[in-house]
Amino acid sequence: MRRPPKYTRGFIDRHGRPRWYFRREGQRNMPLPGLPYSPEFMAAYEDAMCGDSLPKREIGAGRTRAGTFDALIVRFYASTIFAGWSAETQRTRRNIIERFRVDTLPGAKLNNGRCRVAHLLPKHVETMISAKIKTPAAARNFRKTLRALMQFAIAEGMRKDDPTERVAAPKAKTDGYKTWGEEHIEAFERGHAIGTRARLALALLLFSAQRRGDVVRMGRQHLRGDLLSVRQNKTGALLQIPIHPELKRVIDATPADHLTFLMTEFGKPFSAAGFGNLFRDWCNEAGIPKGYSAHGLRKAACRRLAEAGCSASQIMAISGHRSLGEAEKYVRAVNQVALARTAMKATYDAAETGTQIGKPE
Numbered sequence: 001m002r003r004p005p006k007y008t009r010g011f012i013d014r015h016g017r018p019r020w021y022f023r024r025e026g027q028r029n030m031p032l033p034g035l036p037y038s039p040e041f042m043a044a045y046e047d048a049m050c051g052d053s054l055p056k057r058e059i060g061a062g063r064t065r066a067g068t069f070d071a072l073i074v075r076f077y078a079s080t081i082f083a084g085w086s087a088e089t090q091r092t093r094r095n096i097i098e099r100f101r102v103d104t105l106p107g108a109k110l111n112n113g114r115c116r117v118a119h120l121l122p123k124h125v126e127t128m129i130s131a132k133i134k135t136p137a138a139a140r141n142f143r144k145t146l147r148a149l150m151q152f153a154i155a156e157g158m159r160k161d162d163p164t165e166r167v168a169a170p171k172a173k174t175d176g177y178k179t180w181g182e183e184h185i186e187a188f189e190r191g192h193a194i195g196t197r198a199r200l201a202l203a204l205l206l207f208s209a210q211r212r213g214d215v216v217r218m219g220r221q222h223l224r225g226d227l228l229s230v231r232q233n234k235t236g237a238l239l240q241i242p243i244h245p246e247l248k249r250v251i252d253a254t255p256a257d258h259l260t261f262l263m264t265e266f267g268k269p270f271s272a273a274g275f276g277n278l279f280r281d282w283c284n285e286a287g288i289p290k291g292y293s294a295h296g297l298r299k300a301a302c303r304r305l306a307e308a309g310c311s312a313s314q315i316m317a318i319s320g321h322r323s324l325g326e327a328e329k330y331v332r333a334v335n336q337v338a339l340a341r342t343a344m345k346a347t348y349d350a351a352e353t354g355t356q357i358g359k360p361e
Contacts, residue, residue, distance in 0.1 A: 004036045005045055022048040067158065070113040073097055076152050086234050088213055088272070096145040100128075117158045120150075125167045136170040143169045178291045180300035191286030198282040200254045201262055201275075205294055207247035209301035209319040212279070212294040213272035219260040232320050239320050299330075306330035 004010065010020040022030040022045060030048050034041040065071060076082055076097075082090060101113035105124055108115065125146065132139035147164040154162060185206065192198035204215045213233050222229045223243070230239045251261065260269050270278075279294045298319065305315045312327035321327045 005042075007048075008032065008036065008045065010036070024048075065114070067116050067118065068114055069101060069117055072117050072149065072153055072156070072158055073101060073113070075156060076149060079152060081148065081152060086236065088233055092141070093145045093148070096142055097149065100142070100146065103128075117153050120159075120163050122163045122166050125164050129167060129170070133170055140169045143167065177293055177295040177299060179303055180292055180296045184288055184292055185297075185300065188283065188286045188288060192282060194250055194253045195255070197254075197262060198279075198285075200250055201279060201282070201294075202297065203247045203250040204261060205297040206301050207244040208241055209298050209305070209315075211272075211298060212275055215294075216262055216270040216272060216275045217260070218262075219258070220256070221259050230320075235320060235322060237320050237322075239318070241318055302327065302330045303333070306334040 004020075007022055007024040008020055009023055010018055013019050018035060020032040020034075020036065020041065022032055027048075030044070032041050032044045032048070077094075082093075085093065102111050104111045105115075105127065125143070128146075129139050129143055132142055143164055147162065150159070150162045150164055153159050185202075188202055189199065192202070201215070204210075204218060205212070208215065208218070208228060208230065210218075210230055210232070211234065214230055217233070218228070218230065224240070226243055228241045228243050228247075230241060231237075232239065254261075257263075258267070262270055262275065264270055264274070276294055283292060302315050302319055302321075305318065310331075312324055312331050315321070315327040315330060316324065319327065
């Protein structure tokens with residue numbers, strides 16, 4: 001007999017009768033009448049190939065119980081909400097969801113994935129967030145991710161309320177990544193000469209004001225005359241950034257065998273995490289204190305722009321910040337220093353002229 005049609009499987013049952021099925025990933029198995037290439041067989045096969053008569057099967061759905069978090073998560077991963085997130089956001093949120101799935105609440109006999117979605121209470125959310133209180137950023141990201149999952153559960157009819165709504169996220173007690181000062185930048189430049197990967201990495205971060213995940217994808221194919229064309233991975237925004245003369249000097253002086261500016265020692269592109277780890281090693285070699293990272297250079301670039309007199313909107317045009325408040329922080333910090341210097345100078349002038357501040361001469 002000729003080779004059976006694609007996606008078909010057959011066997012002889014215990015009564016000696018041939019049984020044939022259409023089996024394709026993402027669709028339920030469909031029995032086919034008769035033998036391969038018979039008229040009735042091929043008619044059913046054509047219907048199966050079109051897929052119109054077969055309900056789609058969610059991957060993993062057969063291994064989950066309806067109403068549980070396992071079932072909800074399978075549907076959430078296939079949703080337009082999850083698909084609408086950037087690749088980096090998907091990776092981060094998936095890690096949080098998968099840790100939540102395998103965790104077990106105090107006193108529970110089953111892990112969270114096997115528990116029913118309708119049974120999650122605000123006190124359970126409070127317990128999970130409290131366990132992460134030492135790292136406020138992680139607690140806030142967990143609440144944000146769980147909230148998205150609960151909103152999806154409401155839309156899917158798996159529960160009527162959001163148990164995360166009344167649970168407050170802990171406030172961040174720090175300013176996040178440390179902003180590099182000029183002394184740190186100078187120390188790094190002394191430790192890594194022009195022509196090295198480390199110096200090129202510093203220049204790309206400092207003169208583009210982009211995240212490490214965007215910097216590792218930059219290459220000569222993104223140069224457009226005197227502009228560097230950047231499609232941000234996190235936001236999807238397209239930025240056209242004027243190339244700083246110092247950045248051009250470093251790029252021109254760095255040996256290049258690939259289109260991408262930064263490559264591993266094996267000639268492969270960096271992952272964001274891999275680049276971050278190597279950049280920290282370069283910082284150690286240059287004597288940069290702990291706590292200063294690649295993202296701190298993005299903040300340093302914004303600081304420099306503010307010090308040069310740029311407005312918040314001008315900073316956003318280069319950094320790609322979507323929130324005006326984020327960019328305004330750098331402007332406010334610079335203005336505070338300028339006002340403080342002016343005020344202090346007034347006290348010096350008053351002391352030299354013998355004028356008492358606050359009283360008329």
